[in-house]
Amino acid sequence: MIAMKNTLFILLATAIMLMSLTMVVSHIEKDNAHLSPPILIERTSLNEMLVTVKKFPKDQETLELNILIPKSKYVTVAIKELKLISSKAHSLKCSLPSCFYTYSIVKIREYKILSIKLHSIASLHGKVASVDSMSLVIKWRNPIYSVDAVKYSPIFENIVKNIVYNPENLYEFYIFQGEEEKKINYIIITDQSLNDTCEIFIQHKTVRKNVTAKVYTVQFINSTVDGYDLPERIRNFIKQKYNESGVEWVLLIGDNSTVPFRYVLSNENRLPTDYYYAALDGNWDADGDHIYGEPGDEVDWGADVFVGRIPFNDVNLVNETLKNIILYEMKTNLTPWMKRILLAGGILRYENETGSNLPKLDSATVSDFIADILPEGFSHVKMYEGEGLSPSVYPYNISLSYSSFSNEFAKGYAYINIIGVGSEDTVYRKVWASDDGDNAPETDELSLIAFVDNSTPKNNLYHQSVIYCLASMTCAVDFSVNCLGSYMIKGYMNGSVAFIGPTRNICFPDAWNKPGDGYAFDLNFLFWKLAFSRPLEARKPGMLLYYSKLEYVLSLENITLNDRINLYTLILLGDPEASIPIDDDGEGPQIYAPVSSGNIYDNVSMPYMLQINVTDPSGVFNVCFRYKYGENGTWSSWKPYTECNGSIYRYYIPFNEWSNYTGCTLYWQVLAIDDDNDVPYDRAVSVSEVFVGGMLIDDDTSPPQLISLTYDEVFYDGQKRGYTVEVKMYDDSGISLVRLGFFFEDNKSMTWITPVSQSGFTYAFIIPRNACLPHIRKHIKFIIEAIDADCDRPNDEEKFISRKYYTALIMDDDETPPKLLNVRFEESGGDGIVDSRDYLTIYAECSDESGIGMVIFNYMYSSEGVWRSELMFNVGGDVFSYVVPHPRPFEDLFFYIIAYDNDTDREGDQLYTNSTMYHLKVYGVLTVYFIDQSGSPVENVLIKLVSNNTVISSAYTNSTGHATLKVAEKGGYIIKAYVGPIEIAEEFISILSEEFIVMSGELFTVTVNVSDADGAPLSNFEIAAYVDGESIFSRFSSESVVYIRPVPRSKLHIVVTFYGKIVGSKIIDVDRSLSIGINCSVSTLVVKVESLLGDPMEGVVIKVRELDEVFLTDADGVCIIGQLPHGTYTLTIQVGPITEEKTIVLDQSSKITFKVPLVTKITVGSFEMYITLPMMVIIMIIVVVAAVALILLRKRYVR
Incomplete structure (x- = not known):
């Protein structure tokens, strides 16, 4: 029956269209805000449409035209009529279109939009051609007008109506038929472990929002849906649900490991995107290389569903985030914060930064455009760059900084726009801080200063924001689960309910002066333009994100790589459908008159009271209290009131709880819910300001005191005892525990030890030696911890921990090698x-x-x-x-x-x-034993070891006839024996180890008797024997008889030297042992010294100049000089002051006498005096004169 009705409806609609074509031509002529020239659209036949531009404006070379067409696989566009103004040679430097029009087709759900760009100037055959008017004919074949009613979406229908130039044709081209019983508006895709966590959120969407929602698990999809990989299976599942149930909203819950991104563009530049799950037409991989979203791949930029993501796997985080969204969507009162936007943006690039020759790019430019489009009654705060050498030239309310942003964020803003230099967890301001004088900013003159990060306090309680953040990487949840976007949306009752930001680097234009100049600023502006053109309840972040991307794509003639990067990377973290409905009674209860117990000591065992007054016209449903200990303490959970008396509500904090927080000030807050329950979730909530209660006071708050600490700054490994530390502590309550914690700089593991001894308040610790020894040349660091004995209540003890680590160096006592x-x-x-x-x-x-x-x-x-x-x-x-x-x-x-x-x-x-x-x-050793013809060992025979006519080694035989020769190498050698130049024996020997050989030769002994010229034996002379001029014997002899041995058969020349003079020699023929005598030219010299009176002079010094010797006379005045070689000698004597000298020629034994002119010598003790003849005469004269004088004097006296 239903099918028959549908068929009749199609036939009726077709008949009406044919009648209208035959009776009248429909003219559609409009003047849109963005299309000033009149456009005429004529439906010339069932499958044809004529588009006419009556006249191109002079100041507009390109017209953008989006036309709704029926669903058809065969669509053509062609010029029907063209009116040229002029045609001339191409002389322009700029590039021109090669055609007067371009077009593309974008599909949004079931709707097809023909996007046409019309050009009034084009380059044709090398000439510039201008047109005045133009007509295009659009044709299609086999159109499909009927659409399954389950795919109908008022939201998407409204988007299409606002985009296309001919919305009147919408109900002709798209006729939705059938039942909507299977309709599912909203699906959640997540891990099966989070399935139950989503149940309350599903009920909220379905019951309160009238958005039918359902959850599906990744495990179910992965096992039941076909696809190349998990992202393709998830996308195919979304397409399946779209076709079956007309899904509009998709929420992905889980990080990249659970619900993975689709990575697009190329393997070298992989960009994570969720756009893949929103644009369901095409397979994004036309060439089948599994590199998705490349230029040329089949990507349809029209979103078919709106996608958001909650990037957490943790049940608690997901639960808090979903509750935060529910709480946001329960707001029904239009309080002032819902009509506020915070515009916070820094400077992205300075003019000619680092030699770029690019203009200054200040995000305040786009922020000002956003401020200009705000609805009536909307307020804004502009927060721009106010520091550095080139601050923002745009007027602002507050200078941008970390503290100023945090302060404003805490005040509560429904919408926040952030633009800056980004990383995963931080957005930075770029400040030109200094200049080297060239008036151009260089890298080292620029500072990046954070103004928001994942430590920014989320103090905007109940004032959750929608945040659009144009800062690279701030949604890189595949890099960091705690990226800025994740940080902002997680939590409960604060932060952000939706955060839009890029998963990778965002692309900014070289210059941006107005909307239409492209890239990220255009996307940012379009988002807020679309948001503020809608009522509050229609500002759904997922719809706005993908709608703004569609608007941007339709404005482009060519999509560049940078466009693709921006379109791919901007994602939504949060609920895509999040919105706030309007309530007729949205005011929460009034909270006033706070009272508390004030300051309280821990020795008072009583609860701590919190009291508040709460009133509301609708009545009060519930009042809850929460509190924290200290300004930086952690808030308790919300506690229902303990007692109520009219409008006064009280809560009592148990003693055994608050007494554990002595030393802290109690801060508390009240949450009140009214009793307005006309519809589910209709109750309004009020949250009070933070009230400051009293001080929780401990009666003993002083921790133990460190009095002294004694330790060595160096510990040597030679110390046999461990490392000793002595600590002296004191506390009025006594000490219950002292311990020492230590670690080594190359091993950060802390070890705690207790004292080995205690004397009063002095504690001795020993860090074991074997613990220190593995850490030579490293520092040991230690701290002291002590706890007092104050135990009035649990945890009442005070603890002391030393404020610094004390350090000692562990050293080797000997680090120098030997x-x-x-x-x-x-x-x-x-x-x-x-x-x-x-x-x-x-x-x-x-x-x-x-x-x-x-x-x-x-x-x-x-x-x-x-x-x-x-x-x-x-x-x-x-x-x-x-x-x-x-x-x-x-x-x-x-x-x-x-x-x-x-x-x-x-x-x-x-x-x-x-x-x-x-x-x-x-060396090896060769021993030669040499004997003569009689078998007696012979000394002083020269033994030579010869190889290849080279003497290798030589030695003389010793007194036993042995000679030892050193041999370096094994082998055959010739051994030769010599006396002087005469070779007396020769042998061949093969030396392989130590060897011994006996050699013999004919040798003789010559006995020499040496005497002086008088025939007396001569001694103490040198004697030498020569054969052929070579010495074979040389010796100093103290005896007159000398034995010359060995002597070979030869002519022997014997030479005797006495006092350095040759005094005798003889040449003899030796053919046997013989005895000879040599009489030498040597005689004896005797010297005598006597006085003038003929007395001998003893002890007189006699010098012989030629001998350089000194002699003394004996008691007889005689000095026997001895045997001297014949020759001339100079003799000198010295007697007192008298010196005498004689030169003699000694050629025979002689006696020389010296007569000294002295009478006598007088000796008194050690004093000696020599009396000469003249002195004797003078003495005698003096004696005579004295005697005469004495006689004369006597005679005179007698008289």
């Missing part, structure tokens, strides 16, 4: 060459402040390649040695020393030092 002062070696042979017969002693001299713990000798022979280690022994002081007995011959010995200190306070404490690598060559 010093290897000297490494040396000694070989027992003493020749500086290490051979296999040596005892090789390695010495290491070390020093360290902790002493030397041990010294290791590490060595390796080249043939093995294996290192060995031996402990070196202390041989005195800090000198250590190790003996290597008989090193391996023909090897390279490598070794190095490791010296360890004696610092072993803890594991890993011992330090060591490596010496450099030493390398010694170990």
Whole structure:
């Protein structure tokens, strides 16, 4: 029956349209505010429409025209008539349209809108063409006029009527038929864990708002709906509900992990968006690459549903946020705060900032335009940038700052517009703070200063706002669950009921002077323009957001990448359908005359009273109290009144509760609900100001006092006891607990310890040594905590905690590795060459402040390649040695020393030092035993080891006939024996290890008797023997007989030297052992010294200049100089003041006498006086004169 009625209705409507086409041509001519030229729309046939611009205005080159057309898959637009004014060569620098019109089709739910841009000037074939008038013909085929009635939406119908130029055609093109029994206006999509949490909200929407609502879980959708991924399944489910039930509103509850965003544009620039769930036409991925929303992908910008999001998974947060929305929608009284808007915006860019050559971009520009469109009776507060070198030039009420915004926010504003530089949790002002003199702002001259963030106090109690925030990232809930948008909408009875902001960076224009200049400012302005053109109850944030985006898209001829970014990223956090109905009685009860118990001490065991007067014409339904302890305390829950007496309501706070908050001032507040209950949720609520009660006073409020603290600033690991801290505390009530908390800077875990001893109020703590040792060169930090013994009531004790961390440095008492002062070696042979017969002693001299713990000798022979280690022994002081007995011959010995200190306070404490690598060559030893023809060992035979005509080693035989030769390498060698230049023997030997060989040769002994010229034996002379000019024998002899051995068969030249002079020589032929004598030119010299009277002079000094020697005469005045080589000598004697000198030629034994002109020598003690002849004469004269004088004097006396 219903189907038959619908069919008749369609036939009737079609007949009426045909009749109207045949009888009259419908002319539609309008003058819209945004289209000043007359537009003529003619319905020329059932499937055709003619649009005519009668005349283009001179100051308007482009006309925007939105035309409603029927649902049809086949729509064409073409120029029917064009009237050109002029056509000339293209000489303009700017680009021009290549056609006189462009168009696109946008679908909104079931409605199709043809968006046309008409251009009066275009570039055609290289020429500029201007038109005066234009006609376009619009055609379609197979239109569908009938629409399922369940998809009808008055809200969307109203949007379409306001957008299109021909709303009269709406009821011709779209005929809604059928029943609306299955209608669901509002769906919630969330996790199954939050299903029950939404139940009260569902009832609120359905009962109070008459908006049929239902909740669906992500788990249900994921398991029953097809799609590439979860976002596509959710979108397909929304489309399904739209087609089945005509859904208008969608609320997503959950963060990105629960109800994920659709990420759009590209993998490199992934933008999270909820637009994907609102615009249901097209699949957003035309090329099938799963990169959504790219230019060219099938994106229809017309929203089919309005989407909001509550980005929480926590049950409590979701519950509070939904209750906050319910409370907001229960407001029915048009109080002044509902007609206030706060316009807070900073400067986004300064002129020529960082060399950009761009103009200044001040958000105050768009804020002023918003202020100009406010309805009558609406008030605003402008909060612009007032600081820096280039503040805002626009007039404002309050300078923008963190404190000024917080203060205004607390006053309550129904609407708030915020523009600034954004991050996830903060919106900043940009201030040009300084200038280096070039009058251009650079990066280091600019300051970003927060003016709102997720710590801004939400003190706008019961004055929840709708906030539009143009600041990047402030809705980036996939980055931070506590982003600014999330922070503002969570909670109860405060904050924001809807927060619009971007999920990523927002795109601002280079310059913006008026609406129509594009990008984010245009979207912002359009939102508020649409909001304030509607009554309060119709200002639904979801509708306004998507309606403003649609208006913006329809105004564009080309959608740029920046447009896409803005359209995608601006999302709504909160309820898309949130609105406030109008009530005839919306005033809450009157609250007045607060009274409290005032100041009260904790020794009074009584409740604390709060009293208030509450009245309301409709009666009082309930009165609740809440309170907090201290200005920064946490509010209690709302408590119903305890007793009532008329209009006086009281609440009593139990003693055992308030007494726990002594020292605090009690703050309290009252919430009153009237009894106006005409409809559900009709009751009005009043909340009082915050009242200040009394002070809750403790009779003993003083915490323990720290009197003194004794500790060392450095703790060394050598200290065997732990780290000691001594604390002296005092409190009038006594001390019940003292403890010390400590941690190390490389391990922040706090450990608490109690005292190890107590004496009066002095407490000793020991931090265990083993706890400190792993933290060498780190600080230990500690605090002191003490609790007094005041326990009048639970928690009455006062606690002391030291205000700072005390710090000590844990140090190693020896951080310096040992010093290897000297490494040396000694070989027992003493020749500086290490051979296999040596005892090789390695010495290491070390020093360290902790002493030397041990010294290791590490060595390796080249043939093995294996290192060995031996402990070196202390041989005195800090000198250590190790003996290597008989090193391996023909090897390279490598070794190095490791010296360890004696610092072993803890594991890993011992330090060591490596010496450099030493390398010694170990020689083999060849022993040669040389004997003569008689088998007797021969000394002083030169043994040479020869290889390739090169002498490798040589040595003389010792007194036992042995010679030891050092051999570096194994191999075959020739051994030659020499006496002087005469080779006396030769052997070949192969040396593989230590070798011993006996050699022999013909050698003789020459016995030499040496005497002076008189034949007397000569001693203390030097004798040398030469063969072919080479010395084979040289010796100083104290005996006159000398044995020259060995002597080879040769001509032997013997030379005797005495006092440096050659005094004798002889050349002989040696072919056997023989004895010879050599008589030398040496004679004996004797010197005698006597006085003038012939007396011998003893002790006279005699110098022989040529010998540089001094001799003394004996008691006989004689000095035997001895045997001297023949030659000239100068003799000097010294007797008292007398010196005499003689030169003699000694060629035979001689005796020389010196006659000294002295009479005698007088000796008195140590005084000596020599008397010469002249002195003797003078003395005798004096004696004679004295005697004569004495005789004459005597004779005179006798007379």
